[in-house]
Amino acid sequence: MAGAEEDVKMPLMEHLTELRTRLLYSTVGFVIAFVVCFYFWKPVLDIVTAPLERACLAQGKPCPVIYTSLIEPFFTQVKIGAFAALCITFPLIAAQIYKFLAPGLYKNERMALVPFLVATPIMFAVGATFLYFVLLPLALHFFVGYQQYANIELMPKIGEYIDLVMKLVFAFGLCFELPVILTLLAKVGIVSSQGLRDKRRYAIIIVTVVAAIFTPPDAISMISLAIPMIALYEISIWLAKSVEKKRAAEEAAATESGTEVTPAS
Structure with a gap:
């Protein structure tokens, strides 16, 4: 292959x-x-x-x-x-x-x-x-x-x-797969932690709309889904930052040793 x-x-x-x-x-x-x-x-x-x-x-x-x-x-x-x-x-x-x-x-x-x-x-x-x-x-x-x-x-x-x-x-x-998806996208370089921070307000709006669609028509149910999803989005930012730090450390180590690092996809 x-x-x-x-x-x-x-x-x-x-x-x-x-x-x-x-x-x-x-x-x-x-x-x-x-x-x-x-x-x-x-x-x-x-x-x-x-x-x-x-x-x-x-x-x-x-x-x-x-x-x-x-x-x-x-x-x-x-x-x-x-x-x-x-x-x-x-x-x-x-x-x-x-x-x-x-x-x-x-x-x-x-x-x-x-x-x-x-x-x-x-x-x-x-x-x-x-x-x-x-x-x-x-x-x-x-x-x-x-x-x-x-x-x-x-x-x-x-x-x-x-x-x-x-x-x-x-x-x-x-x-609840949100952190997995965003972390994977950060791993391949499609999104970044800074980009996720900059889009936070739009993410909150999208999360609210999704919560309103997937939950029964009452405020308690909508809030019960919206709050965990917002928390998961914040966790995704932290995970993306961790991925970036690890990638930067690997690139620095490879530069010092004079070897080339193949980026993970």
């Missing part, structure tokens, strides 16, 4: 064979996880619906989860199985992507990429955990509270509730 540390060109068929192998491992891992999660979907459903049950009990009005279509429970089971399987096998899929790309990278590039691969699922899990334990209970308490102001009762459909939770999990997980 051109540009690789070994500087060996791999034929197209070998590329395709390697890609097929990595896709096969990822698919087999996902299918196995899906079968397991599909079978044990009830405990996952209990975990997902627990915040809703607590919000209803806090209002003193139980709101049973219902379904209005004969096929809705089955497709809900499929959604839960696929969603849980994707979360479980994401590290495996990321590892297969890395193994496919690694032969075409220099050693220092591979070493620079590993921390980001490790941090990505961790930050996604942090975002999903923040949603489950902080924002989702607040949002559900807000929506369930409408039962107190009118002669209405909440009877949420299981399919719609699962769709809402899955969308929020993905949204919050992606939002």
Whole structure:
């Protein structure tokens, strides 16, 4: 592969064979996880619906989860199985992507990429955990509270509730990838810590808009997402500064020793 540390060109068929192998491992891992999660979907459903049950009990009005279509429970089971399987096998899929790309990278590039691969699922899990334990209970308490102001009762459909939770999990997980993305961009030289500082006011506006889009229409939920994202942006500035200091130290050491440093991409 051109540009690789070994500087060996791999034929197209070998590329395709390697890609097929990595896709096969990822698919087999996902299918196995899906079968397991599909079978044990009830405990996952209990975990997902627990915040809703607590919000209803806090209002003193139980709101049973219902379904209005004969096929809705089955497709809900499929959604839960696929969603849980994707979360479980994401590290495996990321590892297969890395193994496919690694032969075409220099050693220092591979070493620079590993921390980001490790941090990505961790930050996604942090975002999903923040949603489950902080924002989702607040949002559900807000929506369930409408039962107190009118002669209405909440009877949420299981399919719609699962769709809402899955969308929020993905949204919050992606939002919490902000430090990983900005640090990686700083690593390759696309952004700088000073540039992130200069764009701070615009970042706050964008964060506020994103929080308003991804959260329920109440101020508490929006603030609950906006404040952590602003904090993550500030952490990204600090991480970018650390990357720049490390790069400057490596360049200074290389200058003193008279060797050339290959920048990590």
